[in-house]
Amino acid sequence: MSVSGTSPTAQALLVALLAVPAVGAAVVAVLPARRDRQARIVAMIFAAVTFVLTVLPVLAGRPGSRPGAPVTPWVDLDLPWVPALGLRFHVGVDGVSYPLVVLTGLLTLLCCAYTVRKVPRGSGSGRTLSALLLVLEVGVLGTFLALDLILFFVFFEVVLLPMYAVITGWGGPGRRAAARKFVLYTLLGSVLLLLGVVLVVTKAGTGDLIGLTGASTLTRTTQCVVFALLAVAFAVKAPLWPLHTWLPDAHTEAPTVGSVILAGVLLKMGTYGLIRIGVGVAPDGAAWAAPALGILAVIAIIAGSLICLRQRELKRLIAYSSVGHMGFVLLGIATLTVTGLQAALLGNVAHGLITGLLFFLAGTIKDRAGTGSLDQLSGLRETAPRLAGLFAFAAFASLGLPGLAGFWGEAFAVVAAVHRGGPLWSTLAVVAAIGGALTAAYFVRLLRRLTHGPTTPTVHSLRPTIAAAEWFAWTPLILLTLAVGVLPALVLAGTARPLTTLLGGHP
Template structure:
């Protein structure tokens, strides 16, 4: 399986080189090449499920990279990382399929797909890294490709949105580097497995300082209120595939980093600052809900809803309990599936109407009943309807907070009220877009759902149903590694 791990990481990078050198006159062939390559990589991520164990790392590669600095290319997957690796593979496959028919101006699907392949390589590296230096390197690899996707293929305000994205993420990157170096010096190792195997035995104040730095770094990427302001602009201006990748996998790098890096690096700091993280997470849920109720643009509304959903994920992490962290990991996947689907659907709406303004939309069900139906499915899934994937992560994050008691009980109650806000703004969205009389926007394209759109939507609809009806498919993977982590972080 070591060869499979390496192949998952290397094939997207090789694909990016091939696409960059592809003859410009064969754009269509380049698109199908990207689909085939993404399909092969996704299949390899599923192969990694073979040989899964209840505890420990399933598959691992550990070779010397920079011997003079004792840095090793240490990669692996376990029950915490594999679901995100598989989600990453699926997301980029669906984006490649979608791009065969839907490439934003100024065109050049070959170049867009090359950037997405580099981005895929970076995201895989983050989720598979078991060395802090390797984690940081791949975290940085994702920065410039996403910046270019927004800046070149985005909307009218793309340059300002891309600059804001770059400035925020560079700020987070500097803090991440400081935190990782401080933790490596204090722990005497860069090995993340060693960090998670035993409690840190260094100064409590030092741990608090390191956890603060790492928390801010990962909060920018999550994003956590009040460091979220780059996200709505980035989502609003990004092309459809950029918004899907951003929602489905890039935001998960922040919450995953908290679990994989920050908690084991400075467990005493995590315990001291857990109430602060919980309070900020609940503030994100409430503030995002109120903003969504006042939002008048479809993409911006979905973007702010992501801030609220990730607030539930962060609340689960803040409990430092097995149910809470499991809820957070489940919520990560559910958000990736449902919000990724929502951004595909918003792209379809804007393709047809030429706008995302709620005041100009309406009556979509009369023009495209299938589009309206899938949009309704994704919206009720995102608001947490029982039986769909969005329910379990948010519900059990609230339960975990209440079970912890004290201050966290109040946080759980407020978070539950925030979930009611989600129901209100998603139902408002559906009322303004799918039902009622047609809006003032002219339907530029009255066609039905095409094959490429259906191919991009169908797997996400299926996963939302499967994980909603059988949540143990994911929870069974995470329970053992989460129990081991909590035993170290919160003994």
């Protein structure tokens, strides 16, 4: 074990973060089929314990720097994994990964709790669905915790089959085609990611991210090739325009909890990887590709908004809105400034909270009305005013209303582009701001169609009451959307130093 300054108790915490949901998935899977509801409750308990564990690293202290190490995790564990190949099991938490680790624990808990009350119709049981949610949590947490490139790749791939199973097992009528499309796109990204990881490890002689970040020995040409491979791989997962076309189908067909996990945390694996590995390991390659990334980002913002203005299916509209929101995240990353990367981190967390809430609400509306067609959903405020009010709150948060979580990431991304200077970045900032206005336009249009106007027969028969399990799933997202909107430091605290290091020591 390498010297890290991390106490054995804190290192045990990192092991528990991965072990508890893994053990929970195994326990739930072996429970008898006749105890389906009890199995779902057990899954919720394991998810609750994991969520508590995700909060604890901030209390474990922030150790001093290792000699010669530019990156200092708050907590880390470095053990031999496959000694014959020189592979190590190196995991840790710092200010960049911590908010996403907590977000993953929270959304998994809420989805497991939601599943206790309602299991979507499908070919599998609620017990199997709950076990898959816990397996997904292991993969996502491992991705955010990994401080070794090979380990990162392994955890990055863990989520593929469970999400495929969730979509095909409990999705809508077109679930099989949507799941196949998801797998094919993701496999393409995986091949490119593997090529990039192998190239870095071969050229640098190590996959340790602490050693590679801020002190890369790779040549500029190698960094450009590596960054190009990684950028496309992570763009598929995020997804970023023009590699986004699998997303609307997957969201439309996935069950509610599948959409929440997919939008809330799986998409963040791509943008997190672009920050942690793309920028950190290949800074010269990032600088070379930055103008192209900025242009693609604003295209995504505008394209996502224009497509949303034409959508007539509720979940599909929310899915396309993610393309625009991820465009703001990419714009922040492309500026290669501390402000821009902080905007990306804020955008990631805000999108997870807000879009997770939107998909919970959209899933509830679709389940009760039997349709997601906006042509058949009108007058919701007349029959279900509380549901309409909650959806309006989530929509206003998503369009970037000041005081709510969605505002800061988009505003900081535009500010970072302005501060980057030059005709190109100033133009990109202006176009992105126009895209923000278009975002407001399509959400206002959505609210007019969904909550106002004459009540359709479908909505008239919709059950207005909100169950306790639904309040349990939605309330934390509502409160955190407000909290992050008022105090963005909840996400940004502890990010300045590691982000400065990622940028080579230049804020």
